[in-house]
Amino acid sequence: MVRPMPHIFTSTGLPLWLLGWGAEFLRAEMSRLLALLFHQGVLDEQFLQLQQLQDESSPNFVYEVTSIYFSESEKLLRNLKLLLMEKELSDYRKIEIHLNQFMGSSSSIGANRVRNVCVTFRAATEENNRIGCLRALELLENEYYYLKNKLHEFFQIEQQRSLAARVRYPMQD
Template structure:
């Protein structure tokens, strides 16, 4: 009986992953990450993804703090946070997040705060 439940769970997970790939949320890097999981580390992928979410939360808080400053001028610091976020997103295959980081970084390099606002609204719809 337990085997049937696990089979159903595995099938649901595979359908969800297929959807995420189809929508461009994930890329082939996530598949490579999955290949690193084996019997000696059966929770490898979930541990890496949990670390990614934890670190992403910190980076997003830092980015938000920079964006809400009235007299914002530290574009270099913004770029550093975006590079970190882009790198970690690339390493786990979070394609859509990485693409948003690239757009924000381009706006940051041009010292274009209005571009960040535009990209954030545009990225939310893609």
């Protein structure tokens, strides 16, 4: 479980992390959160490979890629809901097309559990199992929003760490 950063203030009223004490703490918090997500199977090694592509020339690469993923995933979820809500659901192939897109993009960012639910969902579509599809959609939404919330938390900590690491004070005599 990720512990919130302590709100320890100096006599000046500034948070301690503003004085450069928090960058390492925040780095440790990021590591703990990632370890949790890997332990839970939420993420896989593809997320680490994505992080390795981030450098000084593209310091927000992972955030930008996941933001695109979230934007596209929201559209796919809406489309899946609309298709499953049709009274005469006869074309499971359309659902499979959306699921294949969801699976591919989830794999590319390392969203392991989301991808696995897509596989289960696709199996239900292959059997024309509407009830199975509805259950899989609910599970997919749960996994997706859990991932989204946890990565949002990760990026917030990363942003705070980045700010804390940049704070520099002149040397005292």
